[in-house]
Amino acid sequence: MIPQGNLSKQSLSLHRKLRGKIETKVKARLANARDLALTYTPGVAAVSKSIAKNCERAYKYTIKNNTVAVITDGSAVLGLGNAGPEAAIPVMEGKCAIFKNFAQVNAFPICLKTQNTSEIIKIIKNISPIFGGINLEDISAPRCFEIEKRLSQKLNIPVFHDDQHGTAIVVLAGVINALKVVKKRIKRIKAVINGAGAAGYAIAKLMHQMGANNIVMLDSKGIISRKRDYLYPHKKKLLKILAKNPAQGKIKEALKGADIFIGVSKGNLLKQGDIKIMNGKPIVFALANPEPEIMPDLAKRGGAVIVATGRSDFPNQINNALVFPGFFRGLLDARAARVTDQMKLSAARALADLIKKPSLNNIIPSIFDRRVVPSVAGAVKAQR
Amino acid sequence: MIPQGNLSKQSLSLHRKLRGKIETKVKARLANARDLALTYTPGVAAVSKSIAKNCERAYKYTIKNNTVAVITDGSAVLGLGNAGPEAAIPVMEGKCAIFKNFAQVNAFPICLKTQNTSEIIKIIKNISPIFGGINLEDISAPRCFEIEKRLSQKLNIPVFHDDQHGTAIVVLAGVINALKVVKKRIKRIKAVINGAGAAGYAIAKLMHQMGANNIVMLDSKGIISRKRDYLYPHKKKLLKILAKNPAQGKIKEALKGADIFIGVSKGNLLKQGDIKIMNGKPIVFALANPEPEIMPDLAKRGGAVIVATGRSDFPNQINNALVFPGFFRGLLDARAARVTDQMKLSAARALADLIKKPSLNNIIPSIFDRRVVPSVAGAVKAQR
Numbered sequence: 001m002i003p004q005g006n007l008s009k010q011s012l013s014l015h016r017k018l019r020g021k022i023e024t025k026v027k028a029r030l031a032n033a034r035d036l037a038l039t040y041t042p043g044v045a046a047v048s049k050s051i052a053k054n055c056e057r058a059y060k061y062t063i064k065n066n067t068v069a070v071i072t073d074g075s076a077v078l079g080l081g082n083a084g085p086e087a088a089i090p091v092m093e094g095k096c097a098i099f100k101n102f103a104q105v106n107a108f109p110i111c112l113k114t115q116n117t118s119e120i121i122k123i124i125k126n127i128s129p130i131f132g133g134i135n136l137e138d139i140s141a142p143r144c145f146e147i148e149k150r151l152s153q154k155l156n157i158p159v160f161h162d163d164q165h166g167t168a169i170v171v172l173a174g175v176i177n178a179l180k181v182v183k184k185r186i187k188r189i190k191a192v193i194n195g196a197g198a199a200g201y202a203i204a205k206l207m208h209q210m211g212a213n214n215i216v217m218l219d220s221k222g223i224i225s226r227k228r229d230y231l232y233p234h235k236k237k238l239l240k241i242l243a244k245n246p247a248q249g250k251i252k253e254a255l256k257g258a259d260i261f262i263g264v265s266k267g268n269l270l271k272q273g274d275i276k277i278m279n280g281k282p283i284v285f286a287l288a289n290p291e292p293e294i295m296p297d298l299a300k301r302g303g304a305v306i307v308a309t310g311r312s313d314f315p316n317q318i319n320n321a322l323v324f325p326g327f328f329r330g331l332l333d334a335r336a337a338r339v340t341d342q343m344k345l346s347a348a349r350a351l352a353d354l355i356k357k358p359s360l361n362n363i364i365p366s367i368f369d370r371r372v373v374p375s376v377a378g379a380v381k382a383q384r
Numbered sequence: 385m386i387p388q389g390n391l392s393k394q395s396l397s398l399h400r401k402l403r404g405k406i407e408t409k410v411k412a413r414l415a416n417a418r419d420l421a422l423t424y425t426p427g428v429a430a431v432s433k434s435i436a437k438n439c440e441r442a443y444k445y446t447i448k449n450n451t452v453a454v455i456t457d458g459s460a461v462l463g464l465g466n467a468g469p470e471a472a473i474p475v476m477e478g479k480c481a482i483f484k485n486f487a488q489v490n491a492f493p494i495c496l497k498t499q500n501t502s503e504i505i506k507i508i509k510n511i512s513p514i515f516g517g518i519n520l521e522d523i524s525a526p527r528c529f530e531i532e533k534r535l536s537q538k539l540n541i542p543v544f545h546d547d548q549h550g551t552a553i554v555v556l557a558g559v560i561n562a563l564k565v566v567k568k569r570i571k572r573i574k575a576v577i578n579g580a581g582a583a584g585y586a587i588a589k590l591m592h593q594m595g596a597n598n599i600v601m602l603d604s605k606g607i608i609s610r611k612r613d614y615l616y617p618h619k620k621k622l623l624k625i626l627a628k629n630p631a632q633g634k635i636k637e638a639l640k641g642a643d644i645f646i647g648v649s650k651g652n653l654l655k656q657g658d659i660k661i662m663n664g665k666p667i668v669f670a671l672a673n674p675e676p677e678i679m680p681d682l683a684k685r686g687g688a689v690i691v692a693t694g695r696s697d698f699p700n701q702i703n704n705a706l707v708f709p710g711f712f713r714g715l716l717d718a719r720a721a722r723v724t725d726q727m728k729l730s731a732a733r734a735l736a737d738l739i740k741k742p743s744l745n746n747i748i749p750s751i752f753d754r755r756v757v758p759s760v761a762g763a764v765k766a767q768r
Contacts, residue, residue, distance in 0.1 A: 007427045007430075011430050011431055014412070014445060016445060016447040019450065021423055022411060024492060026406055026481045028478075038398050041462060041475075044399075045463070045464060046396050047474040049471070051471040052461075057470075061399040061473075062474055063404030074539070078426075085514075086436075086448075087432040089448065090428050091424075102414075107408060107446075110511055127494055127507065127511065128497065129497055141518055185464075
């Protein structure tokens with residue numbers, strides 16, 4: 001792994017050199033007057049007229065069939081927080097580059113200057129005609145839930161919030177294989193999720209869909225339960241699927257007897273001793289970035305048998321990039337109008353299935369495994 | 385020229401084959417984990433942090449330095465009128481392809497689902513962070529005037545409405561050279577502009593800036609003057625620069641003694657005899673598309689010495705594509721915050737100057753002339 005200081009320096013210099021990690025490219029030939037007459041006026045009028053008669057034909061004649069908007073308001077950029085739309089550009093460009101590189105999906109970044117929920121919904125609805133799908137990105141909770149929900153109702157193209165669903169799908173894939181290794185069944189385990197933002201919320205929901213029924217969740221104030229004074233609406237909703245009567249308290253109380261810990265909040269949170277409170281053969285997903293909730297070696301010394309992180313310099317990297325390129329490839333190929341829970345579960349299973357014999361340090365495929373995108377895409381298409 | 389029927393058929397088939405005349409392309413290498421760490425997380429965080437400190441750095445590190453939004457609301461698509469945002473996609477894609485092919489500018493189409501003026505302004509403002517310039521396109525008059533004006537005030541990136549300014553600049557370039565051929569001076573001529581929409585409005589203003597002071601303009605109701613009962617605000621504004629006491633009536637009354645006719649409304653409007661009413665050595669710019677106000681052979685038989693059209697199958701093609709690629713190349717290279725009248729005049733002169741010895745059938749360069757983009761760009765940059 002490159003030391004963080006060098007990495008920053010090298011990344012700045014690479015960005016200065018590239019001045020844009022993506023660009024547009026012309027597919028039509030424009031070498032002479034005839035090319036222009038076919039591609040632009042007057043020939044293009046026939047195409048416009050045809051689409052004017054039936055909007056759906058935009059899929060047949062234009063970029064819409066293979067183009068996704070990657071949209072943020074800059075309110076939750078990486079670990080940097082509310083950094084603003086301009087600071088989000090390089091992250092969105094990176095995402096768009098991954099979309100194209102791994103799944104041949106055209107993705108274009110849109111960074112919004114407003115953080116007002118209804119304004120964002122209105123804007124996305126109004127810019128949607130050219131896009132075949134919307135990937136929401138780095139929008140802070142709880143606004144992201146309402147934005148995604150209302151857009152999914154309003155638009156007839158799929159809307160996917162990667163920080164929620166991309167994360168939940170890849171985490172579930174890792175959980176499926178980790179449980180195979182330790183020979184536990186998802187219906188029987190106690191799972192602890194630390195962090196009740198976009199990622200934690202979606203992970204809890206998807207794991208519950210998969211059969212988990214003893215999930216204990218924590219936010220910055222501690223274990224979420226009916227006994228808490230005030231809860232945000234989205235956390236209140238979670239009460240229905242969380243363990244009915246969890247212990248009260250903080251992370252230590254939650255970890256007692258837990259089979260798996262999933263951390264999606266901030267780094268450097270757990271000590272070696274905390275792992276010892278857990279049930280036998282504990283699994284630790286320490287996914288905070290760049291600093292995990294607990295470093296893998298420490299977790300192992302505490303007794304963890306399987307450790308996963310978000311980092312590429314340790315085994316078992318749980319990375320959204322395993323999901324979103326293939327997921328949208330599938331949505332676009334199927335011309336799906338919306339994202340369903342079945343698609344998410346199916347994608348998670350397909351991703352897990354790529355590892356024929358999961359083992360301690362091999363529960364999830366690499367993003368450079370060429371089977372990943374077609375598997376995820378196929379799973380999504382099959383559920384359309 | 386390809387017959388219109390064949391052209392439509394061939395254009396539909398080309399579009400069906402391409403399914404998108406532009407696409408995105410990845411400039412960064414993404415071959416291994418180190419590439420990902422530099423291009424995306426965790427390396428990209430350093431770039432985001434730097435931009436968060438100073439928004440201007442987006443020009444240094446991202447696609448913003450070389451990217452333009454081509455934005456329409458689908459209200460005035462080619463000659464098709466209010467065809468809607470989806471029908472506008474192929475036209476906007478064509479424009480974006482021309483931007484890249486001729487001037488290496490990344491251009492991305494945005495087709496809006498709303499035709500409400502203040503909503504459009506709000507949306508464009510809010511999606512502006514990733515763009516280095518805004519090209520407004522096919523937005524109907526008079527809304528286009530307010531949208532352009534208010535956006536130019538609000539944004540610190542240049543806003544250019546091609547139907548106005550692109551047209552005005554290329555027309556003025558043609559006028560400059562046509563007047564050289566017939567040895568008349570712009571201050572002395574009587575000019576008739578038929579059509580008071582986006583193009584006519586901007587042509588009148590730019591020709592006046594250049595020194596023309598006897599401009600007679602017509603809309604669908606006839607000659608525009610103080611004597612008319614009601615005038616739209618933008619036409620009222622024009623009264624200041626139009627001939628003070630024009631004849632009353634329609635096109636025939638206007639053409640009496642005119643040195644140049646500029647048509648930017650609809651085709652098949654003039655007869656051979658109408659040209660005979662004009663002054664000696666009349667110039668006819670019959671720019672309606674695809675059918676000109678009068679066919680060139682007919683105009684010539686009526687006595688016109690120079691005829692220009694918007695079509696590629698006749699000499700003297702007056703085509704916006706001669707302007708917008710180079711104009712934005714110049715704006716982006718100079719990192720201009722706005723478009724000025726001096727830039728427009730300077731671009732028109734530069735374009736005209738490319739024809740060393742203008743003649744009856746050679747008043748304007750071809751879009752395939754490689755000097756066009758650098759000349760226009762240079763002229764814009766020089767006026768920054």
